[in-house]
Every structure is written in C-alpha cells, then in structure tokens.
Amino acid sequence: MDLEAPIAEGLFIKRLNRFLGIVNIKGEYFYAHIHDPGRLEDLLKPGVRVYLRQGRGKYPYYIYAVEASDGLILIDSALHSRIVEWLISEGYVLNGYEITKREVVFNKSRIDFLLRKGDAQELLEVKGCSLLKGEIALFPDAPTIRGRRHVKELINAVNRGLEAYILFLVVRPGAKLFKPNWETDPKFSQTLLDAVKVGVKIIVYKIGIYRWKIKPLGKIPYAFR
Template sequence: MQFQSELKQAKLLKRYKRFLVDIDTAQGELTIHCANTGRMTGCADSGFTAYYSTSSNAKRKYPHSLELTQNQAGDLICVNTSMANHVVAEAIAKQQIPELINYETLTQEVKYGDENSRIDILLSDAEKPACYIEVKSVTLLEENGQGYFPDAVTARGSKHLRELVTMKQQGHRAVLFFLIQHTGIKSVAPAAHIDANYAIEIKKALAAGVEILCYRTNISSEQIVIDTTIPFVAPQ
C-alpha cells in the first residue's frame, strides 16, 4: 500500500485532544491531524520522528496528517489505523497471504452478525465457505519484542470476536487478523493486563475454531506492505 502523497519528516512535539499533533518542521511548528483515536502508548512520545502527508483537499482545516512515527530505537510505527484494512485487502488481492488465497470476490465493510457489525473483509467463492476477516492493527510494544492487543479496554473488539464465533458456528470461516504495524514487535499476545475480558473472548474464539493470523509489515516512508508471519502467544 503506497502513500498517496510524499511523506515529509519532522520532530513530534506533543499529541493532544486525540486528533491533533504538534510537530516541529524546518519551517517552524505545525499542528496536524491524527486519525488514531487510541491511546497510542509508546507510539507518539515527544521527540519521536514524525512522518506526515499533505492532502490536496482545500476544505480541510488541518491539511496535514500524521502517518508514521519512529522511536528512539529506530522502530517505525504506522499510527494511521485506517491503513490496516487497505494493506490486508491489497495483500489478499495480490495472493500474498497463503492462508487467504483462491477466493473469487473480496468485499469490505459488509454488514453482518447479530450485534450490528461490519466485517472488515469478506471473501466469497461458490466452491467454498465464505471467509469473514476482522483486521486489528497492533502497535503496542512492551518488553523483549512482545506486542499486545488491545492497548485500551475495547468493548467493540470483544463484540467483533463474538460475531466471528457466530459466523464459525454457521459454517463459515472466521479469521482474526493481527496486522503488526510496529517494526519492533516480534510476537503478539492478547493484553489481558489491559483488558481481561478481551483475553477471555480470545480463548472462546479459539475454542470455537476462529483462526488467528499475525503478519508483520514492511514499513517505509513510501509504502506499507505485508511481510512475514510472527508467533501468536495464546492466553493460558
């Protein structure tokens, strides 16, 4: 997935009001938009390098958007969560994910389930069961390369797991896809220390046959593309 405009580099000063970030550019300080509504723990600290895009839409109050950050260890982090679905959909379309190849059609944001949800990606084929894919962007890194999801309590995330279980019970494939968008993360685990209920729902989903895929990404200031799989550490 290529960025639509050239990314420029700056120094991150602070994030506030969730959607705003102040950066220090060669031309002076600038306030830019941040599409990430999460806590962004360890992803937007003062002093990090910031990479931002510029929109051609003259109606935007803040024409610049934060796309990537780089921490003191040199790890690149995609903080624009809207990129995740596009990266996975593009990789599937290019047959780059062996577990998800040979489907006739790919559709996105399809209404489904009993809890008024939308599935991120739906793969369909006349010769096999439909495949429901929920994509989660993973950027929380703690110690020794261990990544976690979620980075905050997520009732919505638990709902998505219940919906996937229902789809599996109805005879479809159901996939929870962790897209690792932090180059320092080497494995992924449910963050039971942050959201114990989410870890419980993960255990229920695994028992019901929901598949979990974890793929890291190759991140640069030009593009984000699927890389290799990394281990998933299942809850005990």
C-alpha cells in the same frame, strides 16, 4: 505496495486528546490529526520524528508515520484494511481466497471482508497492532469495546456454521510474538480466547515500511499467556 510519500516531517511535541497532537515543523508549531484511536504511548513521545500528510479536515496535517527503535512505523489506521486487501491479492496471506465484499453487515456490526474460495465463504476482521514491548506485539493498546463486539460477532458467525478469521496486522518489524493485552483489556483478551475455542481462526502478519513501500515480513506466532 506503494505508499504515498509524506509532504512534511517534524518533531512530535504532545498529544492534546485522542485524535489531535502538536508537531514542530522547522521551528513552527502546527496541529496534526492522529488517525489512530490507540494510546500509542510507546510511539508518540515528545521529540520523536514524525512524517505528515496533508490534513483531511480542519487541521493542516495528519500524522502518517513515526520513527521508532525498530524502524518506520505506520500509524494511519485507515490504511490497515487496504494493506490486508493487497496482501490477500498478492497471495501473502489466505492464498487462493478472493474478496467478494467489503464492510459486510453482520448483525449489528460491520466486518471488514467477506472472502470466497471455491464454495467456501469466510468472514475476515482486521485489527492493526502497533504496541511493542520487548519483542512482543500486544493488542489492544487501549480498551476496545468495538473490537470486543467484532470478535463476539465472529463467534456468532461460527456458531451459525460460518467460517471466520481475525487478522492482526502487526506494524512493528521488531515483533517476534503476538499476545492479547490482558493487562490493558482483559475482556477483549478473554473474548479472543473464547473465539479461538469455538473455531475462529487467527492470523498474525507483520509488515514494515521501507522507502515508502509496504514490505511483507511474514506471519509470526501468537500465544495467549
């Protein structure tokens, strides 16, 4: 899958709030939108090289990707569903399924996809994972009430006789194992464990970025402790 190339690169200076940072581009300082609600503390460090796209709002840039020890890391969370849609269409995950609907309203939440394979229909929720500690990918990197609500809705779906998946899209090539982040969000982690117990299925899939193309790196295992 091809990605749009950045229009500029620079150095990250500091984060002002959840969605705004300052970058240095050739000696000039600019505001840059951060399109990822996570803390990103292991990625957005002062002095790290960042890649930028044209801003979508009042700021001139938004941070698209960042250099890390394990490669170029995408931090534009708006692309996660699009990447998973491509992975499904190319048969890398959920081979044989087709997407019949996007942004599916279920109870009071929106679930990313409704899938079909023959007569079977399944709900699929996508979560992007960018936190890496050692070789372990962790989600979430900040407490997520919304994420927990989505998992609860998948539990409700299974209890009503539907099938449901949650796919963690790991954007860290160095990851070899995925775990829920009990330390940061024990409520989400417990809800995810409860979901698996009732039959919600988990997929953890890893990708990398090479020359502004998404490279599928395959499934990785997960554990709860």
